[in-house]
Amino acid sequence: MSVKEYRTVNAAKGGLLTVTDVPDVSFGDRVQIRNARGERRNGEVIRAARGSALIQVFEGTDDLDLESTWIRFLDQPLEITLSPDILGRIFNGIGDPKDGRPALVSNLKRNVRSSAFNPSARSYPREFIQTGISTIDGLNSLVRGQKLPIFSASGLPHNKLAAQIVRQAKLPDESTSFSIVFAAMGVSYSDARFFQEDFASSGVLGNVVMFINLADDPPVERLALPRVALTAAEYLAFDLDRHVLVVMTDMTNYAEALREVATAKGDVPSRKGYPGYLYSDLAEIYERSGRIKDRHGSITLVPVVSMPSDDITHPIPDLSGYITEGQIVLSRDLHNQGIYPPVHISPSLSRLMKDGIGKDYTRADHPQVSNQLYALYARAQETRNLASIIGAEELSSQDRRFLEFADAFDRRFVGQGEDEDRSIIETLNLSWELLSMFPPDVLTRVSESDISKYHRSAEG
Amino acid sequence: MNSSRNGIVEEINGPIVTIRLPGIRNGEQVRIGELGLFGEVIALQGDEAIVQAYEATDGVRPGEPVVGLGWPLSVELGPGLMGHIFDGVQRPLEEIFRQSGDHIPRGVDVPSLDRSASWHFQPRDDMEIGAQLVSGSLLGSVQETQTILHKILLQPDLQGELLELAPEGDYTLEQTIGRVRSADGRIHKLHLFQRWPVRKPRPYVRRDHGVEPLITGQRILDTFFPLLKGGKGAVPGPFGAGKTVVQQQVARWSNADIVIFVGCGERGNELVDILETFPQLDDPYTGRKLMERTLLVANTSNMPVVAREASIYAGMTVAEYYRDMGYDVVMLADSTSRWAEAMREVAARLGQMPVEEGYPAYLASRLAAVYERAGRVETAECGKGSVTLIGAVSPPGGDFSEPVTSHTKEIIHTFWALAKELADARHYPAVDWVDSFSDHVPTAAGWWAQEVDAGWERRRGEALALLARDAELSRIVNLVGPEALSDSQRWALVGAALIKEGVLQQNALDDTDSFCSPEKQFELLDLMLTIYEKGAELIEVGVPVQELSDLPTLVKSRRCKSIYASEEIEKLREFKEEMVQEFHQIRLEYAKFKEHAR
C-alpha cells in the first residue's frame, strides 16, 4: 500500500475532488482524504487519467479546502471484511462498524462491486414463501430468490409491512428462518429505530446484519451502501448456505443521491434530471438477488421504493418496475379507509408467482382462484366507478353484488392485523368465502371441479 | 487482416477509455489493460482513440497496455450455435460457467464455437471441382440438431474457382474442408465456420416481399394484427404489461424454423426460464424439443451497458446467417429501449449533443437501420429465407410519445400496443385493439382465405366493429347509467364481452389455450359472432336481453378456448350448432308465448 500523500487538489464541488500531479491510479480505487485537522474521509476514483484523477468523497466535500486537503491512494477497490460474525452487527454505508464495537477480524475481504452473475449459473426461483399476508401470498406470491419491491409513498405504512414480512416469512413446511440483511439509506432515525426494535422484540437480532445511513449522514455514502449490503448477503447465501432476505429502504433516497453526484459530475440528465444510467445502476443492485445452481442459499430482495408525489410513473418506481420481478403497490386511498396493509392489488404483480404456486407448492386451485379474484375485483372497480356517477341505487342487483364483494374484499381479504399471520390455506379458504358471494356460473376462471369442492353452495 | 499493434491507456471514464495507438482504425477491436478487457474503437482524434469497453473497467490504470486486434466486432457462424446461450459479444456462457463459476470473469476469452466438437459434413453431391462459386454458394451440410440441417455456405465476401472439397466425413471447425481460388489468384481455405462483422448486414441476391403470415398461435396477434414472415413488429408497453410473455409465446409457438431471443438489458431469470423450460417443451410443428431451434443472446440488465448495444447486432447477424440457408428466422429483441439507452449512454460520455430526452440525433436512423435488416430475401442457392424482427419497447412511464416508441412506430409494420389498464384488469395478452395496427391485413387475408376460411377478413372486421361499438356504448353507460341503453345495445355489450373473454384473452399458462391453431382461432371468433348475431335476431323479435345473457351455455362458450384443444375443432363446431339450435328453440317458444299472450 502506498503511503505517499498528495496535496494537489485543484477543484472541489458536490462531493467530488479533482487532483492533479499524481501517479497513475486505477479506476474505482479507494482513496483516503485528510483535512487540516487530520479528520479522515473515504473516497473512490471515478475518472482516472494520466497524472490526474476525479474522486467521489463518500462523506461529501463540505469544509474541505484546496490547500490543506491531503489525498492518499490505497491502491485497492472498496472491499468489506466478512466473517460469520457480521450477523448481529451494525455497519455504515461503507462497511465500518456503527455499533461502537470493534471492527471484524477476518482475512476474507470482498470487492463490493462483483461482476454480473452468469445467466447460465442461475436457477429459476420456484419455492413459495409464505409471508402470512393474504394480498401477497394469495395474489402476488413471493418466491425464494425473487426481487419484489414495495411501492409506497410518504405517510404509508411500508415500514410496518416490511417488518411484518421479515417476522413472518417462511417456507410453509420449513422451520429454518431467513437471515436478514437490512439496508437503510437516508432514513430517519426513528425509522431505523423502529426496525431495530422490531428485530429485537421478535428475537431475530442475532440473525440480522444492518447497514445504516441516516438522513443526516452523507448522501454519497448511500451509493456504496446497497453494494456493501449485497456483498454481505452474497456471502451469507453462497458461502454460508443461508436463505437471505434483504430489505432495503428507501431506494428513492439512493436514486436521489445518485442524481446529486451525477449533476456535480456534469452527466447529461435524462428524465427529471436523473442520469441516463439510472436504469443500469439500479439493475446492478436488484439483479444481485436470485438462486444459483447447486447452491443451497438464496437472496430474496424486498426493497422499499417510495413514489414521489404518489406517482408510479416517476423515474424511480418506473425504472424499478422495469427491473424487478413485480411490485406490491400501497394505496393512499385504502390507507385513508383504515385498511392495513393498504395493498392495491390491481397494479401489484408478482411475475414469479406462476412457477411457485399450485399443487406442488401451495394448493392446486391457487392459480385459478387468484385469476378469478383479480377478474372479479377488476369488474367490481368498474362498478364502483359507475356507482359514483349514477348512484348505487341505480345499479342492477348483479352490479350491487359486485359492490358488496369489493367492500368485503377490501375489509376482510386485504385488511388484516399487523400480527396476523395467515397460512396460505387460510388465505385460500378466505378467498372461497368471498367467491361464494357469487353463484357458480359467474366464476368462469375457476374449474368446475374446484367449484364443487370449495364453493359454499356445494357445501349443502 | 493486419497483425496486432500495441498502445497504452490514457484515461478511464467508466466504460469509455481513451487510448493512444497510432494507426488504429475506427470500429477495430481492442484488448484493454492487464486484464485484456474487450472493447471497440468508436472515435479517433489524432493519435488518440476513444474505446467503448464491453466489460467493467474497474482497476484499469492509465499507462496499461492496449492491443489493437486488426478486425471489427465479429461473430463466429457455424454448427454448434443452436440450443446455446451467448453474451452480447457472443461469448459462450455455458462454457464460461463450466470454466469460471458463478460470475463472468473479466477478460475471459473463450471461442464462441466449440473447437473440439466434430461434425458430420455431407458435401453437396453435384459439386464439381473447378466449378465457379459465387458468394453464398452451397457447399454441403451438417446435421446441427435433429431439426436443423445446417447448410455450409461459401462466405459472402468470397467467390472463385473451387479447387478442392472434402469428402463426406467428420470434421472439427478448424479442419480445412475445401479451397477456393479468387479472381486475384489468392487461395482461400474453407472451414465449417466463418466470421462476419456484426455491424455489416450480410448480403443477399435480392429482396422479396412477405407472402404469408407468421403464425404465433396467439389469437389477438394472428387474427387481429398479423405479422408477415420477414416483417418488422414492435411490442411497446409499460412494465409488467406482458411484452416478455408475448415474445416468449412467439418463441414457443411460432411456425418459424429458427428462433433467436436477444435478452437485451432485461432480467437474468427470464433467460433462465427459457433455458430450463425449452429443452423440455416440444416444438408443435416438428415434435422435437424447442431448444433445438432456439438460440439465446444475453446481455442482462446488470451486465456492462456497452455490450448491450452490441447484442442486438450479434443476434441479427446470426439471424441473417440462418436466413441465408433458406430458413424463416424470428428474432426477438427484448428490449430495444435498453439498446437505445446504451447508445445514449455512450453518446453522453462522448459529449455528443443530445436532441430528445438525452438521445443523440442518430437514434432514428440507427433504429431504422436495425429493423431494415429484417426481411424476406432470395438467397444465392438456398431459395428464399426471411428474418422477422420483433422488438419490445419499454417507454419510460408507459408514455408512447417518447422518442424510442415514436420512432419505432414509424419504422415497423405491425404494432402490438400493450395497455396498462388491460394488464391491471388481468386481461392478457394486454394488446390494446384500438392502438395496435398491422399493415399486413390484406396479404394475411389471402393466406387465411386459402388455408382456413374465406370469411376471415369479414369476420375480423365485424369483431373490431363490435368492439368499437362497445367502447361507444360504455361511454354512454358511464355518463348516464345502463338504464339508458336499449336491449339490443345491451346485447352488443354482452357480445363484445364474449369476444374479449372468449377470443382476445388467452392465458399463456393454460396448457390447452397457450397455443391456438389458425383453425381454432377462426372457429372461436365465428362462434362468438354467431352467438351475437343469433341473439340480436331474437332481441329484434322482443326476447328480453336478460333471458339470453343468463343462458348457461353462454357461460360455457367463454370457456370453450380452454375446453377444446386445437385438434378438437369438430367439437367446437358441434357446440356452435347446439348454440344455434338453442337459440332457435328460444325463438319458437317465444313465438308460442306471444301467440298465447294474444
Ligand SMILES: Nc1ncnc2c1ncn2[C@@H]1O[C@H](COP(=O)(O)OP(=O)(O)OP(=O)(O)O)[C@@H](O)[C@H]1O
Ligand atoms: N398471456 C398471458 N397470460 C398469462 N399471464 C400473462 C400473460 N401476459 C402477461 N402475463 C402476466 O404478466 C406478467 C408480466 O408480463 P411480462 O413480464 O411479459 O411484462 P413486460 O411487459 O415484459 O414487463 P417489463 O417491461 O418489466 O419486462 C407475467 O409475469 C404474467 O404474470
Ligand SMILES: [Mg+2]
Ligand atoms: Mg419484460
